[in-house]
Amino acid sequence: MKRRNTPAKEAVLNLLRTTGKAMSQDAIEGKINLEMDRATIYRVLNRFCEDGILHRIVAEDGKQYFAVCIKCDEKKLADYHFHFRCTVCQTIECLPVPVQFSLPANYKVESVNCVLTGICKDCA
Numbered sequence: 001m002k003r004r005n006t007p008a009k010e011a012v013l014n015l016l017r018t019t020g021k022a023m024s025q026d027a028i029e030g031k032i033n034l035e036m037d038r039a040t041i042y043r044v045l046n047r048f049c050e051d052g053i054l055h056r057i058v059a060e061d062g063k064q065y066f067a068v069c070i071k072c073d074e075k076k077l078a079d080y081h082f083h084f085r086c087t088v089c090q091t092i093e094c095l096p097v098p099v100q101f102s103l104p105a106n107y108k109v110e111s112v113n114c115v116l117t118g119i120c121k122d123c124a
Contacts, residue, residue, distance in 0.1 A: 003047065007034060008034065008041075009047075009048075011032050011033065011034040011036075012028060012032065012044045012048070013053070013068070015028060016028075016054065016066065017068055021067070021093040022057050022065035022066055022067035022091060022093065022094070023065060023066060023092075024063050024064065024090070025038065025041050027091070028041055028066075045066050048066070049066070053068065054066045054067060054068055057083050057092050057113065057115065058115075059085050059092065059117075060085075060115060060117065065085075065091075065092040067092065067094055080098060080101075080109075080114070081094055081095060081097060081099060082094075082095040082097045082099060082114045082116060083095065083114065083116070084115075085116070085118075086119055086122075087118065087119060088119055088120070089120065089123050091120070092115065093120065099112055099114050
């Protein structure tokens with residue numbers, strides 16, 4: 001479905017692309033250079049997730065983070081990949097490491113959430 005582009009959508013997507021890391025709604029709200037309320041940011045983020053532009057990561061603290069999906073063939077991440085949450089800068093980044101797992105018979109995976117927590121290379 002073709003959706004119209006708005007200044008709010010452009011601002012959120014540009015911020016996430018520029019940082020290269022996943023950010024929470026409140027982090028986006030604090031860094032965005034356009035006047036918009038929390039509900040608008042959540043609406044934009046959820047719409048981008050529905051459209052496959054972003055993916056949602058839920059960290060162990062229950063907070064939701066949003067990252068740009070990498071579509072480039074040579075850099076394509078596996079559908080199930082690890083994320084790293086930095087306790088210093090409070091960002092999450094996608095790691096180019098596929099999650100390897102096995103399941104007992106008759107189980108079907110619908111989603112995977114693998115978040116490693118520590119200090120990122122930028123903050124170390």
